[in-house]
Amino acid sequence: MRPILFSFNLPLVGEVTFPAYFTMLTLGFAVALWMTWRESRHIKLDPDLIIDTNLWMVVWGIIGARVLHLVADGHFHEYVDLCLDPRRVKAIDALVSHCTADAQCGYDYLCDVARGACYPPRDCLAAVKVWRGGLAYYGGFIFAVAFGVYFVRSRGMPLGRVADLSAPGISFGLFFGRMGCFWNGCCYGKETASAVGVVFPRGGTAWRAQLDAGVIRAGDAAHAVHPTQLYEALCCLFISAVLYFVVRPRKGRDGDVFAWLLILYGLLRSLVEVYRDDDRGVFFGGHVSTSQIISLPLVLGGVGLLFWLRRGGAARVTPAGPAA
Secondary structure (H helix, E strand, O other): OOOEEEEEEEOOOEEEEEEHHHHHHHHHHHHHHHHHHHHHOOOOOOHHHHHHHHHHHHHHHHHHHHHHHHHHOOOHHHHHHHHHOHHHOOOOOOOOOOOOOHHHHOOOOEEEOOOOEEEOOOOOOHHHOHHHOOOOHHHHHHHHHHHHHHHHHHOOOOHHHHHHHHHHHHHHHHHHHHHHHHHHOOOOEOEOOOOOOEOOOOOOHHHHHHHHOOOOOOOOOOOOEOOHHHHHHHHHHHHHHHHHHHHHHHOOOOOHHHHHHHHHHHHHHHHHHOOEOOOOOEEOOOOEEHHHHHHHHHHHHHHHHHHHHHHHHOOOOOOOOOOO
16 A cells, blocks of 8 residues: 655655555556557547547546545545534544544644544545545546547547547556555455455555454554455456457447447456445445446446447448557
8 A cells, every 4th residue: 555656855846746546547547548549540530639539538537536426435425524524524544543632643634632533624625636536437437438429529530430449548547547546545345364365554444444343453453355456457457458459350340349348347347346345335235336336237338339330330340550
């Protein structure tokens, strides 16, 4: 776990920090943009328009990811409390579980001496500070795709061709985002005694969740959990490779590659969710997560798109460029 990937000091500026999650997310966006820009020249698409499409989809992706986080992850009231009454918000990574002074809490946390509990300072803009984490991928995907459809059509570009161009980059870029989750300590899995288990350090979100659940005591180390961030990162690499090296050269219609992205990611994300254990919105007694609910229509949509394409929904295929 390494929430701050690296930092350095600059004259007149002071310390400059690069949060692991947001840095890796930005790197993922950059890699996806480069992949689509590079490939666009081989499939008769305007590279400049592809860059514009990428940049606008990033903006709407971040907005959508934050919206779904606020709506479905169960933390909306915490953002309200951070502005109105921050004493009601837990300092999840405070250095101590009981405090008598601000200095004991660490970071910029304050101590409520009456309760002996650390709490964060007032922050009425916390809901828009996406660089601190708190993004739900499916929300970003839905918002970005919706805007992408509008933008591509408004610029007269072939929708199926652009969708296929973006599909491998989306999954490959998400690999970097999930690595950021791992270093940030979020999106962790259920406890496990298997060899793949990872012990996140004391003070992290996994440790705090186990402490609040009474599984461990304040002086104990966290129990090992499934590294579901790494599971999904590997799934995304697999999907990207399949889309780029298997589906793309053999596609029958423009739109095939994007359809398989919906199917493969929906299925594998649902599987990874079985091992997730962080608070991210659950239904039906905690057995079904928000992401699993969203995955079902995505898979069905991908299957439906393939059938529609095979029945003449798209008339032609754009020859793909040489594989890199």
